[in-house]
Amino acid sequence: MNNSTPAKQQICPICDNAVQPMPRYPRYVCAACVALATDQHGRGVQFFNTGLMGTGCAGSYRADQAAYPSDQCWINGQRCCAKEARFGGIVIEVVDDE
Numbered sequence: 062m063n064n065s066t067p068a069k070q071q072i073c074p075i076c077d078n079a080v081q082p083m084p085r086y087p088r089y090v091c092a093a094c095v096a097l098a099t100d101q102h103g104r105g106v107q108f109f110n111t112g113l114m115g116t117g118c119a120g121s122y123r124a125d126q127a128a129y130p131s132d133q134c135w136i137n138g139q140r141c142c143a144k145e146a147r148f149g150g151i152v153i154e155v156v157d158d159e
């Protein structure tokens with residue numbers, strides 16, 4: 062827990078647009094950039110909850126809804142990871158490449 066530096070402002074790490082601050086997800090990607098997510102080969106992918114209560118996280122290809130068996134995606138050349146959000150829905154965060 063770190064409450065000493067409240068995040069009053071937060072930007073999307075991909076496009077630098079202001080996003081709603083979510084201290085829990087400091088590097089989450091804005092909705093406009095999420096719409097650009099692709100697999101490693103440039104095919105558009107999307108992520109969604111698998112449970113009715115907003116739990117679970119699964120991916121599919123946009124083009125044909127085929128299952129995309131990964132939680133990783135690429136946006137603007139940056140590797141990102143999709144995960145189930147704490148209060149439902151999906152968050153995609155940029156992953157730092159080592």
Ligand SMILES: [Zn+2]
Binds near residue numbers: 074076077093094095
């Ligand atoms: Zn963005």
